[in-house]
Amino acid sequence: MNRKKFIFFYLPICLFLGLSIFFTLKNFSKKNFSIEKLKTLTESISSKKDKTDNLCKYQILSEPKVADQYVKINFWCQDQTKARSTLSLNALPDTTIEGILKEYARIINFDYELISQKQWYCLVNDQEILNNNLKQNIKPASTIDCFENKNLYRYDQKEL
Amino acid sequence: MIRKSFKILIFLSIVIFAFYLRKRDYAQIPIPGQSVDEYSYSWVGLSLIKTGMPIGISGIPGYQNQLSRYINVDRLYQTVSSDPLTINYPWMDHPPLLGLITGGYASLAGANVFEDTTALLIRRPIIIISTISVALLMIFCWLNFNFTSCIISGAIYATTPLVVLSSRMIQAENAIIPCFLTVMICLSLYINKKNDLWLILAGVFSGIATLFKLTGIACYLFVFLSLLYQNGKFNRQFFKDLRFFLLISLPISSMFIFYGLAYGSKNFFTILFSNANRFYGIGPNAIIDLIRNQRLTQHKFLPEIWLIVGWFTFMISSFKEKKNLSSILIYISLISYLIIYIFFGSQPYGWYTFPFWPLLILSLTDFLFNSLQNNQNTLITFFIAIVLLGSNISRVVGIFDFQSISNFWRFTISGIFFILIINQL
Numbered sequence: 089m090n091r092k093k094f095i096f097f098y099l100p101i102c103l104f105l106g107l108s109i110f111f112t113l114k115n116f117s118k119k120n121f122s123i124e125k126l127k128t129l130t131e132s133i134s135s136k137k138d139k140t141d142n143l144c145k146y147q148i149l150s151e152p153k154v155a156d157q158y159v160k161i162n163f164w165c166q167d168q169t170k171a172r173s174t175l176s177l178n179a180l181p182d183t184t185i186e187g188i189l190k191e192y193a194r195i196i197n198f199d200y201e202l203i204s205q206k207q208w209y210c211l212v213n214d215q216e217i218l219n220n221n222l223k224q225n226i227k228p229a230s231t232i233d234c235f236e237n238k239n240l241y242r243y244d245q246k247e248l
Numbered sequence: 249m250i251r252k253s254f255k256i257l258i259f260l261s262i263v264i265f266a267f268y269l270r271k272r273d274y275a276q277i278p279i280p281g282q283s284v285d286e287y288s289y290s291w292v293g294l295s296l297i298k299t300g301m302p303i304g305i306s307g308i309p310g311y312q313n314q315l316s317r318y319i320n321v322d323r324l325y326q327t328v329s330s331d332p333l334t335i336n337y338p339w340m341d342h343p344p345l346l347g348l349i350t351g352g353y354a355s356l357a358g359a360n361v362f363e364d365t366t367a368l369l370i371r372r373p374i375i376i377i378s379t380i381s382v383a384l385l386m387i388f389c390w391l392n393f394n395f396t397s398c399i400i401s402g403a404i405y406a407t408t409p410l411v412v413l414s415s416r417m418i419q420a421e422n423a424i425i426p427c428f429l430t431v432m433i434c435l436s437l438y439i440n441k442k443n444d445l446w447l448i449l450a451g452v453f454s455g456i457a458t459l460f461k462l463t464g465i466a467c468y469l470f471v472f473l474s475l476l477y478q479n480g481k482f483n484r485q486f487f488k489d490l491r492f493f494l495l496i497s498l499p500i501s502s503m504f505i506f507y508g509l510a511y512g513s514k515n516f517f518t519i520l521f522s523n524a525n526r527f528y529g530i531g532p533n534a535i536i537d538l539i540r541n542q543r544l545t546q547h548k549f550l551p552e553i554w555l556i557v558g559w560f561t562f563m564i565s566s567f568k569e570k571k572n573l574s575s576i577l578i579y580i581s582l583i584s585y586l587i588i589y590i591f592f593g594s595q596p597y598g599w600y601t602f603p604f605w606p607l608l609i610l611s612l613t614d615f616l617f618n619s620l621q622n623n624q625n626t627l628i629t630f631f632i633a634i635v636l637l638g639s640n641i642s643r644v645v646g647i648f649d650f651q652s653i654s655n656f657w658r659f660t661i662s663g664i665f666f667i668l669i670i671n672q673l
Contacts, residue, residue: 089444095495102499106506113510117300117338125299129291130317130335134363137323148318149329179316179332195318195325 131181131194139197143208143234146196148173156229161192163208166236171196177228185212185232186222203234210234255395259386262399266382266406270375274416280367281324282545283599284333286418290370291362292339293351298360302347302511304339310522311336312515321363338511340519343504345459346420349373371416378415378422382406384429385606392436392574393617401613410542410552411605417544419599420461425606427457428581431467435474436577444492451493455500462523463588466603468497470584477576529595538589543598553639557632558608561615564628575618578610627668634661 140146144165152158154176163171173192177183180191189210193200203210210217211233212226226232280286288305295303316332324330350370351359359365386402405411415422430453438446450471457464471493479486508516530537539559542552562582570576585603594600615632619625641650650657 091444091492094444094448095492098496099499102502106499106503109503110506110510113300113507115300117511119300121299121301126301126303126337129295129298129303129362130315130319132361132363134321134361134366136366137320137363146323146326148325149327150325150331151329152331175318176316176332179318191318195320197320 133194133197137197139199141198141202143196143198143202143236144169144171147171148175148195150174150176152176152179154178158229159188159226160231161188162231162233164233164235164240166240177226183225184223185217185226188226188232206236208234208236209238209240258399259383259390259402262386262402262406263379263383266402267375267379269407269412270378270415274371274375275366275368278413278417278544278548279328280322281328281330282548283417283419283597284324284330285599286367286370287319287321287362287365288339289347289418289420290350290354290365291347292344293347293349294355294359294362294365295337295351296344296348297352297355301337302339302344303335303337304341304347305333306336306339306341307334308336308341308519308522308526310518313337319362322366338515340508340511340516341523342420342461343459344507345456346418346423346461349377349423350418370418374418374422375416377426381415381422381426381429381606384426384433385610388429388433388436388574388610389613391433392572392577393613397613397617400616401609404554404612405606405609408552408554408605408609410544410550410555413544413550414598414602414605417599419602421463421599421602423460424457424464424466425603427453427460427464428467428470428585428603429606431457431470432577432581435471436573439474439478439573447489447493448496451496452500454493455497455503458501459504463592463600463603466585466588469587470581471497473580473584474577477580526594528593530590530593530600531596534590534593534596537596538601538604541596543596543601545599546595546597548598553636554612555605555608557635558605558612560632560635562608562611564625565611565615572618575614578607578614582607582611627665627672630664630668 142165143163144167147170151174157177158174159177159180161173161175175188175192180188182188182191189203190200193203202208212221213230214233215221217232284305292302292304295301313336315335317335318325318332319335320326350373351365353373354365354369357369359369382402382405385405386398389401390398431450434446434450434453437443438450450467454464454467454471457467472490475486475489475493476482479489505516508520539556540551541549542555543549562579565575565579570579582604585607589600589604592600612632615625616629619629
């Protein structure tokens with residue numbers, strides 16, 4: 089084989105390929121990438137993921153190392169089951185009480201409306217969550233407790 | 249003709265069996281989420297295809313665009329405790345070829361968002377790539393030893409539990425392995441046949457290896473050392489071959505630069521240098537850790553006797569004069585990757601060591617082949633056989649069940665050792 093001849097044809101092909109990659113990616117990303125698309129990719133729920141209506145079925149097994157920048161979310165069900173999670177506030181796009189519960193619903197994949205439809209009784213730092221404080225930003229190191237009915241208590245404590 | 253067909257049939261049977269083992273429960277073990285890199289690679293590919301922007305998990309300092317998110321793919325927050333994921337873009341930790349394969353496959357299979365890239369989906373391409381590695385390892389042995397060695401090495405590599413489990417993980421090392429083995433095959437053919445086509449292919453696959461991860465540069469080092477061995481010194485022919493090889497391989501590797509520059513030179517070089525300054529986690533005990541602890545992930549160990557014995561044979565071969573080309577190439581391949589492993593450092597995670605494993609099995613095959621064919625090293629060969637046999641027996645028979653055959657074991661093994669040492673003296 090004539091090596092010089094081979095390289096003579098090979099190098100321009102590689103250069104063409106490299107430049108094609110450069111310009112194609114530059115234009116393609118310019119036209120197609122946006123913050124909305126980034127949100128869609130990272131925050132959309134898979135259509136194949138199982139959806140639950142049992143709010144005590146799944147919990148988030150995580151203890152984020154974020155000093156006091158966390159929020160604890162506990163769901164207490166009538167059948168004595170519970171789901172206790174800790175979320176990093178830094179990873180939540182909306183840090184209002186409503187935003188946090190919506191994000192939690194997205195991660196677990198249940199319908200956020202279930203909380204109001206099934207009349208869950210929710211507290212933030214032992215204060216009842218009502219429509220007027222739903223839009224309030226949460227304080228760091230807060231705890232949200234949601235009970236399937238008002239008469240329930242935290243099972244790992246003696247009383248509410 | 250019938251004999252050849254029979255050989256090919258056995259060859260294919262091992263490859264199919266390797267595929268079957270790798271495919272069985274592939275989405276369950278290793279547990280999805282134990283290494284989030286598996287998702288990251290696929291997300292890079294998927295986001296590149298969907299938006300033109302590589303988006304993945306990093307955490308390396310230097311990225312301008314960073315966000316922390318809970319992405320509950322495979323319900324990893326319900327199975328594996330995990331912190332929120334640090335998402336960076338444009339992701340430049342590694343070249344994007346593996347991501348394009350796994351993410352591209354996921355995209356073709358209907359994945360649209362990151363949560364769609366489940367282990368069940370994204371691990372399929374890597375299983376095929378890993379099965380190809382088994383076939384390539386066997387081809388190397390068939391070309392350089394004989395058919396029996398090809399079958400033995402293939403059977404070991406196809407069935408070794410740790411290798412099977414590791415072969416399911418989406419890690420760049422699993423894609424570098426077939427490239428490295430192809431380069432080894434091509435180099436052995438080039439040295440034997442002096443046909444430039446094999447040097448061209450070695451160059452192409454060395455270039456491709458670096459597009460999976462920069463540690464693929466081990467292929468370059470391997471070719472450099474092999475050509476040096478072939479020529480005996482830094483003579484004119486050596487430089488001629490090396491220059492030709494580099495003119496083939498470097499333009500392929502440089503595709504990563506064209507790719508990176510498309511997202512801005514500042515971002516690309518910042519991440520490249522940030523990567524170079526990574527924490528040297530393998531530490532000064534890297535070698536003993538390599539021999540003693542065969543890891544699947546950072547914290548999952550599975551001591552694998554075939555690999556430990558592979559290190560024995562590598563060390564033995566370091567002291568012996570190597571007479572044939574195949575022994576030299578295997579030795580050089582291990583040294584090349586060892587140099588890269590120590591140089592790049594980073595963490596002692598399982599996947600950084602994956603490329604050693606086929607090479608160690610080749611080293612073991614080479615040792616056994618040469619010892620048995622030349623009737624040499626009887627004592628060491630017997631010792632290795634006992635280590636392998638004993639370890640594998642202990643995997644299936646508990647210590648109490650073993651008592652029934654313990655007398656047979658102790659008298660036979662010690663007796664044979666006694667006879668062998670008498671013969672050696």
